[in-house]
Amino acid sequence: MPGGGFAAWSRDRLAMARRGADECGDVWQLEPGVYVTATAGPCEEVLRRSQDFRKAPSPLFPPLKWPSGATTPEQRAHAHAARMRGLRPQAVAARIGEMAPTTARFADQWPMGRDVEILPLVRPTLAEIGxxxxxxxxxxxxxxFAPQLFLAREALARPSRWVWPRWIPTPARRFRTRQQIAFTDALRPIVRRRRSSGRLGDDVLGxxxxxxxxxxxxxxxxILDTLPGITVATFEAPTRAAGWILLHLARHPEAAARVAAEAAVLPANPAATTSTHLDSLRYTQALVREVLRLHPPSWLLTRRTPRRTQLDDYTIDAGSTVLVCPxxxxxxxxxxxEPDEFQPERWLDDSDSDPPAKPGVFLSFGTGPHGCEGAALAMAMLTLLTAQTARRYHLSEPPGPEPGYQVTTFEGLATAGLRLRATSRDRERSCFE
Structure with missing residues (x-):
């Protein structure tokens, strides 16, 4: 692509991705050995062909060195399968009543009457649920331990001029290892107590x-190796998503009012909320899905090619990188x-449009063998948070010509520094009466 390469990519990755899709089509080459899949077909193909396009091992919380020896890839795969049983949609649906009180408490405690940086408030709420x-x-x-694990993730994710080999103990990696060991030391006696008592529990650990x-x-x-990473994952990407969702509630008051009206059917006691209540929030779920379509928290997924293979019109050599761009x-x-327009109705069967909008591709949770295992949990958390917030407040952005946040793209698509103001819906109604 003329004027392309990593220099242009590093200046504005979103603009470069859009330009590549517009000018070069379904698959384009950023630099030799680096390809970007820009449209639905090749993106889904890469994500499903996991043998030809492999997900790189996560460097975040690698297996620890145990006295008995490191865990094997087979054991880690079995641990992943066991973890997945606790994250199935049916398992999530059975525990909606445990999540709803925390989202209601978040909404109740939102400071009113002033502009508030919102992500530091959302993160601990979602961490508690996760x-x-x-x-x-x-x-x-x-x-x-959740905030420290998150800080370890942030330290490793910061851009650096140097890419150090994984065996070099940089300060960020040493900090990561300390937090991982501290969390594991706290988790080990819990695992042993549950096993010895026979009361395993109905949660993911159980x-x-x-x-x-x-x-x-x-x-x-x-078990101990696989849980630090999933602990961070339960709230890290959902926090990024929540920032975009709350921003859209502020920018689209009519959509927010529709969510508020729908949320009025939720029980007065949040603990009584069930999956039936969640299923009734159809517009709220459509709004969450639409925000995730426009602003996928994991907007770029990396895959490596272990062998020479074909993709679209390219012959891709072994060792190449393929960037999947949802x-x-x-x-x-x-x-x-109208792909750049915010239209939650496109995800509803009874859309008001004529003819009804037809849902298109949705890759915000990935697809294929490495699709997001926590998709059902994330959708439940975000739907409840959205409904409880819109039910209580009208949100607005700070006045001024400049956005009150910065879009960051390095590890995920986020609204860094986002500030919003909440006004009670009850107070608004009383002013007009």
Whole structure:
């Protein structure tokens, strides 16, 4: 692409991705050995062909060195399968009543009458929901470690002029290891207590402690290795998504009012909320889905090619990098009418448009073997947070010509520094009466 390359990419990655899709089509080459899939077809193909386009091992929380030896890839795969059982949509649906009180408390405690930086308020709320979903009654012992695990993630994610080999103990990596060990040391006695008592629990940890007919009982080390990463994942990307959602509630008051009217059917006691109540929030879920389409928190996914393969018109050599871009795929006019417009109705069967809008590609949670395992949990958390907030408040941005936030794209698509103001809907109604 003329004027392309990493210099232009680093200046404005979103603009470069849009330009590549517009000028070069479905697949384009950023630099030798680096390709970008920009539209639905090739994006889905890469994500589903996991043998030809492999997901790089996560460097965030690598397996620790145990006295008994490192866990094997097979044991880690079994641990992942056990974890997935606790994250299935049916498992999430059964625990909606445990999540709703925390989202209601978040809405109740929003400071009114002033502009508030919102992501630092959202993050601990979603962390509490995520940690409770994973560890249930043991949340008080493990929740204090969530902020430190997040800081370790942030430290490793900061852009750097140098790409150090993984074996070099940089300060960020040493900090990561300290937090990982501290979390693991707190989790180990919980695992042993549950196993010795026989009360395994119905949370995600409980699913991992149950023996499987296929592979039996998971080693303790395999359980401990797999949980720091998923603990951060339960609230990191959802926090980015929540920032965009709350911003859209502020910018689209009619949509926010529709969410508020829909949320009025939620029980006065949030703990009484069930999956039936959640299913009734159809417009709210459509709004969340539409925001995720426009602003996918994981807007760029990296895959590596272990062998020479074919993709579109390219022969891609072994060792190449393929960047999958849901951001452009979900803004493709062939997939969505008026793709840059915010239209939650496109996800409703009874859309007011004539003819009804036809839902297009949706890759915000990925797809294929490495699709987001926490998609159902994330949708439940975000839908409840959106409904409870819109039910209580009208949101607005600070006055002024400049946006009150900065778009960041390095590790995910986020609204850094986003500030919003909340006004009570009850107070607004009383002013007009």
């Amino acid at each position: 940690v409770h979903y994973l560890f249930s009654e043991d949340t008080p012992a493990l929740l204090p 699913h991992m402690l149950r023996p499987s007919p296929r592979y039996g009982l998971l080693p303790e080390e395999a 951001y452009t795929a979900q803004r493709d006019p062939r997939e969505h009418s």
